[in-house]
Amino acid sequence: MERLWYGEASMKYPKQWIVMVNIEDEPKTNKGYGDIYLVTPDKKEAYDKIKEIGDSMGDSMVIEGFDDTPQIGGLEICYQ
Numbered sequence: 001m002e003r004l005w006y007g008e009a010s011m012k013y014p015k016q017w018i019v020m021v022n023i024e025d026e027p028k029t030n031k032g033y034g035d036i037y038l039v040t041p042d043k044k045e046a047y048d049k050i051k052e053i054g055d056s057m058g059d060s061m062v063i064e065g066f067d068d069t070p071q072i073g074g075l076e077i078c079y080q
Contacts, residue, residue: 001035006063013039013065017046021057034061 001021009018020034037057038049046062053060 001037003033003035005031005033009036010063010066014067016041016065017043018063018065019046019049020063021053021060023059023061
């Protein structure tokens with residue numbers, strides 16, 4: 001398992017769902033970190049794994065990887 005800050009994990013695994021266990025908060029910096037348990041593109045699989053783990057591995061959570069791909073415009077439809 002790899003131990004990372006939440007933000008670092010979400011940037012490392014874009015467009016993925018990340019299951020983190022052994023969550024701890026750093027009060028001085030107001031950031032949290034944890035161990036990466038599972039990285040998957042399937043949201044349902046990530047949440048099912050959280051239910052399966054329960055409290056056996058300390059506090060756990062699911063975060064979504066941040067996708068910083070620029071979006072190219074879209075179409076707007078205006079009715080008159």
